[in-house]
Amino acid sequence: MNNIPEKKIERLSLYRRRLMSESGSRSYIFSHELAGLTNSNAAQVRRDLMMIGYEGTPKKGYKVELLIKYIGVFLDPVEKQNVVIVGAGNLGHALLTFFKNRQPKLCLVAAFDIDPVKIGKDIGGTICHDLADLPRIIKEKNVKIGVISSTENAAAEIADIMINAGIKSIINFTCFPLSAPKGVFIEQIDITASFEKAAFFSKE
């Protein structure tokens, strides 16, 4: 899967969500219409969709319901994927509740923290464990996806533990720039940088 560009996966994810919004109001869609809904262009849309093996007809375009299914077959894990999240502070808590019931193929199986007050508690429907149990639980539950919402100083160590225990994808919400070995996918989401950019560009 690693030779497929990240941007393509991002676009497919976006196509699907825009298609889901549209599915109530139309049965077919043309590539230029889908492009309009996603700030893309028709040629790009056609190339992306050709890759997943579904071609529309020149006359009617793509069948919306079918296209949603094809994208799902391509993007989604075949079986539910287990996810862990390390760092059960405000953002961690938010992510735990935000993703509950939103991602049918992703299952948050455990949260982790080092704060004794949080350990053993139910946080947004997920039990918070001691960070020391992270490698064991990753292996036991065959977890492939890890979310880091700890302090930035802990991020590198947590990522190492995750990768050594078998995690293949990390979503890093700290500003610490993780570098990953080959075969591990890292996604950085630096919300603080986004707010600082917004503040900068709002200056007159």
Add this chain to the structure above:
Amino acid sequence: MNNIPEKKIERLSLYRRRLMSESGSRSYIFSHELAGLTNSNAAQVRRDLMMIGYEGTPKKGYKVELLIKYIGVFLDPVEKQNVVIVGAGNLGHALLTFFKNRQPKLCLVAAFDIDPVKIGKDIGGTICHDLADLPRIIKEKNVKIGVISSTENAAAEIADIMINAGIKSIINFTCFPLSAPKGVFIEQIDITASFEKAAFFSKE
């Protein structure tokens, strides 16, 4: 401010946070060291810091505390900037609590929703108002930064209201691809796409 590349602002934001982590343990830092802490390279670091008007010495490098200050003068608003957030669901709620006390120069002044159950309530320390009051409050409080954490279908309309009322920067947490008029900064943070990418690249 609009001719300064976004990536440069992102890097400065990252430099500052990494410098703040380091400030307890060292007084000076060389460009190659700061580059190492931020997955950058020394030439890039020097170019970025030259722009903000602070040059280190070849012998000792940059003074950490001074560099943090210089970056702040360049990046931060002179006075507190007011921020509003529209959509007080799980993510909105999370953002409200997450940013409390984290951004000394940003002040969350109001949240908005259309859900009568939420309107008038205190959510993470911020009062939730009726969406109908958005333009009035933006103008009254001279708000320049807006956060959208609504449903994707409402995003375009909310962005229009924000921009018409005077907002200059929007952070959009929905997947709806907003396009902005000249002079308005839009930052897209599509958390769902990040999770879908993580799931895809974790497939074996």
